Amino acid sequence: MKVKRTELTWWERLYLPTLINGFKVTLRHFFSWKRSEVYGDKQKEFTAKTTMQYPEEKWDVPTGYRGAPYLVKDVDEKTKCVSCQLCEFICPPKAIRITPPGDSGVVDREGAEKMPEEFEINMLRCIYCGFCQEVCPEEAIFLLEDYAINGETREELIYNKGKLLALGGADKRAYNHHVQCDVDEGIKKWETKTREAGEQPAFH
Amino acid sequence: MAAKRTEPAVETVTVKVDGCAVEVPRTMPNWQGKPEPTTVLQACKQAGIEIPHYCYHPKMPVAGNCRMCLVHVAMPGRPGPDGKAPTNEDGSPKVFPMQLPYEPGTPRGVIGCATGIVPGMEIYASSPETKEMRKAVLESLLINHPLDCPICDQAGECKLQEYSVDHGQPESRFAEVKVHKPKAVDLGPRITLDAERCMLCTRCIRFTASVVGDDALGIVNRGSYNAISSYPGQPFDNNYTLNTVDICPVGALTSDDFRFQMRVWFLKETKSLCTGCGTGCNTVIGSRENRMYRYEPRQNDAVNSCWMCDAGRLDYKWIGRDDRLGKLHGPRGNTTWPSALREISGHLAKAAEGSVAIVASARQTNEELFLLNKLAKRYKALTDSVPRNGEADHLLVAGDRNPNTTGAQLIGVTTQRVGSKLSAIVKGIVSGKIMTLIVYGEDVTQHGIDAKLLGKLKMLIVSDILPNATTRKADYLLPGCSHAEKRGTFTNVKGRVQKFTKALEPSGDAMPEWEVLHELVHNVTGLDGFNSIEGLFNQMADEVKAFKAAGLTWASLGDNGADVKL
Amino acid sequence: MPKETKLVLKHADEAGYTNDIGCYLKHGGYRTLKKAFRLKPKKVKGAVVTPQEAIRREVLASGLRGRGGAGFSCGMKWNFVNRKSGKPIYLICNADESEPGTFKDRQIIYKDPHQLIEGMILSCYANDVKLAYIYIRGEFPEGAKILNHAINEAKANGFLGKGICGTKYNLEIHVHRGAGAYICGEETGLIESLEGKRPYPRIKPPYFPAALGLYMCPTIVNNVETLCNVRNVLAMGGNAYAALGTPNNTGTRIVSLSGNVKRPGYYEIEVGKATLGELIFHKNFGHGLHDGRKLQAIIPGGSSSKVFRAGEKFDIKSKDKRGEVVEQKLDLLDIPYDFDTLMKCGSMSGSSAIIVLDDSVDIIEVLGNLSDFYAHESCGQCTPCREGSLWMAKALKRMRSGQARKGDAGYLRHIAHNIQGRTVCAFGEACSWPVLSFVDKFRDDFEQRGAEDETRLAKRGAEATTR
């Protein structure tokens, strides 16, 4: 089907009116007394200014913001990811690449069986959709608050396991989630399991 | 009704499955092939309805312990004192849905895998009663299951996952502490056991005891604490252990070789053949991004049933080895296919009859051997192959360790006594009569034609996959493909011609041998063959006597192959 | 007046009666056996009836029902045996008495073993059995010794071995000891155990013992008391035996009475000739409850039977002698102790073991105790019972430790319902019936416990957070 475009008048083709309209909006904001809600506390002391001195000033990231995906650690500062590769599978732009550990399991704690040998996220590819966070059965990957991802080379922007874990850290959000759901035992899943197994009555 | 019968009549029984009358044979072969009364499960299968099951396996004795195949059925009434079966008001035979003794009204299921069908029986394969039974069994199976699907190699091809989705319930009512059992137990050199995931269907025990004849596994402890085990200190180690990994419906038995290597949903599955011996077990290659991760047996009752040996299963690592020949070499270093083929064709065109000899390999496909034989005929060349023998066993392993000796014999590349003409080739080289030697896929220095002798040749053309003493002496080194990287057919020791397909892209300059040979044969003999494997096979099938007698075509091979008379 | 009618235990408790063959012979032992071996083939209505056939007919005519638990007709069981297979027929005496509450076979084996041996020889002769086993539970080491001794004595007296009583009939009986597994009481589990495997009951179909039993040969498995009664049937004649008890519930039966009664013990009664109330309260039997106690519940036929709550009433239908259906209203204590009435009342006579529970016992404790038993004894072969039996035990353990929930009655019912009718053998019913019946009949107890615990735990939780 062909859609017929409407012809622009010469006045419209001049683009000046549109330009002026744009400036009008800018100026209205410039002289506005109303503070933007987006910048919240950062601007408490100012009365009129709505422009922020980025990057010296940073805004408060609202809850639910989907920033860069990082790997988080558990309360014992140990890796949570078990290399199930579901995020790799679900990732629409194929930004995630996991190297499974092989028979050795590459584990950093007793009771665990499997962790990734390598975990890479290509931040250039990532579209911040949050599927990885949603699909993760271990709650090991979260879209945290980082939004300014930059680097000088493409290689630099492929984050590896070490970097992702360091950036994710023992994340409060992951921890809070467990506490909110009243499963504080869950964050010590391996410990709980080992304890239960020890308490089990032997047969006979 | 006088129906014409061309086949011997099969006695049939009519039963109703979900309200539809189905006529099924009265008996069907059991796991050993002996006729036994058709079971409810088999009858439903014939009716196109799959009854979920764990412990039942068509190639093993029936155990009936998982209870997953419970179905609610109704039996026709027994004839009364007057000799007449009870009927409904409309005169149709009356059936009685099975119910619990002591508790009339509560439906009772029968296990589909062991209950024989009775004429007039009604099977409620998808009634609410049946579904409820499945739900109950699945709930029981899951209460003590560790639910560690994220780290379980079976996830994605796990029957527990599949049935839970299809027949289970979303939530469990289990509110107690789970039973803990040993995890990551080293059951044998190739197998790891996770007893918590095990659902004790005993498939592995029955397989190794009944099919392999090595009664190495058993259940220890009692009740809920039951666990599969080998005898402490006696590892589970026969040549068929890895089949237990395939038949394990859950992730209790996992292969050390595949353990934590790749999630199965990433794997591309390609139908292939095992090249470990002359049996030609049908396989499936699991690969991802041009890397092969595993072999799995593919069912073919005429060849390997559902099994394959461990040796064959692990015989794939060489395909991805780092030292694979990837560069096309000519006398003046690296070259390209067009120029190499031009030069070789040019050389061969000048060669006299009898001055060329060919050592082929019984690891090559029928098509390749056929093309080599065409070359050989042009020069009246001596051709032979190299024997590889080992010990045969009672199940699958053949004494002949070459996958295509029979093919080589039928096509005429070698005689019944494989390797008997090698000495004549040696003599020819020594006498200087043979000036050009074409070697395909064998290290001839291991078979009487040593490096010094090779130096006497005017021209040595070698095609191989991995480097060896012969490839190092080659004037022209043509990197070839493994069977996983090309298409073709093998003829197994019993004369079954089977095809395999391509799973991986060859690396570097490597090219399927048949494509190279096809070009060479065309250049040298002028014969115009076919540039597709299908066409090539059909041409071969028309020219090779045994193949022609069997009326083979590429299409007629299907997935399971076809037999030729030996 | 209800009283004991002693047939099997006629001499057992007499003063001076010992378990050696001399004493047994003095009391008329092995006389029936000798009589049976003197039987000659007879012509009845033109057909030749062999002595073996004659014995089998006699047993069928007696209406003798199995005393092990299911109450299946003994004569019928024998008739199912495949005699045309060409394979040897085996007979196994099931002396794996493990049903909680039952202790009748112990009395027979310890006090009158020769009666059992004689019954076995007769049964073997009637079924052309050349090799028979007594599977005795491991917890009866003394019993095994007594039986072995008795077998040797019988051999020495020519009742066993080669050429019994001067005939060409040979028979060997061996004693096989179990090692502490309730499941070995299930006939196919017993057969597997006897074959030296784990006693996993076989699936039926196809492995009915009558066709594919021990070593895949036709096999008869009978309870100790049943086999003793075979001897009594033949001693007094099938019809005379059938005259004892009530129609379809013939003969005598040893009732094991235990629990909260003044005089627990075993009492041999004519089947159906005493009521539950009489057995518990009559001075000839249980002699009533302990002083000041009230009846709370009765487990009428071994721990796997469904429990009766005190004060229950039943509407049952039965056929009278003319075949007319009669409706009857029965109080719990008026239920005649037989096979059929108990079944009509929703339970069973099982192995005829009555466990009496008075109002001092905690119903949840009782059920927990039984569930622990079943969780320990489940063989673990098939899924519902393997997982469900321990699940129930764990749930009850939690409830007993003060963490019951309001919904636990339904929860337990759900688990038990998952098991019953879905297992390989009757153990599934055995472990789920107590739970089902206790929960159904004492639902208020379960709910009350749940409510109490939940309130207490909630209170404690609230205190903990405010602190």
Added chain:
Amino acid sequence: MSLEVPKKLEREINRLVKNYPEKRSASLMVLHALQEEFGYISTEAEEWAAARLELKSINIHELVTFYPMLRQQDPGRTVVRVCRTLSCALAGSAKLHGHICKRLGLDADAPGLQRTKDGKYGVEYAECLASCGTGPVMMCNDDFYENVSNDGADEILKKYDE
């Protein structure tokens, strides 16, 4: 390390094996005989039995782990088994078990068989010993005791003390 089986026991086992048309059937009886001789069934005993009956060791191991009466470790010279099932429980078997454990210095609440340090006694609960009319009942090795009171238990245990 292989098992040294006395000649007498070997003869006894040969006799037992002959009682059955198939050797495997004798498994339980052979294991009983071995346990009677050695007190428990060691790995060597399992292997010996398997070889004697022409079975695989796992076949025997399956049985030993299934039956509670077959011991894999030394249970103590005298094994005291107190019935814990319903009728005996109603008659006070828990009290009896507790009393015996206290007397022998064992933990009554610990699951499974508890062995005294000197190896003289092993105490455990057993499922129904089939004498429900005379509870509580217990067994000391092969000897059976009914209507056992706490004092009665003391008397009985004295017999096994030396």
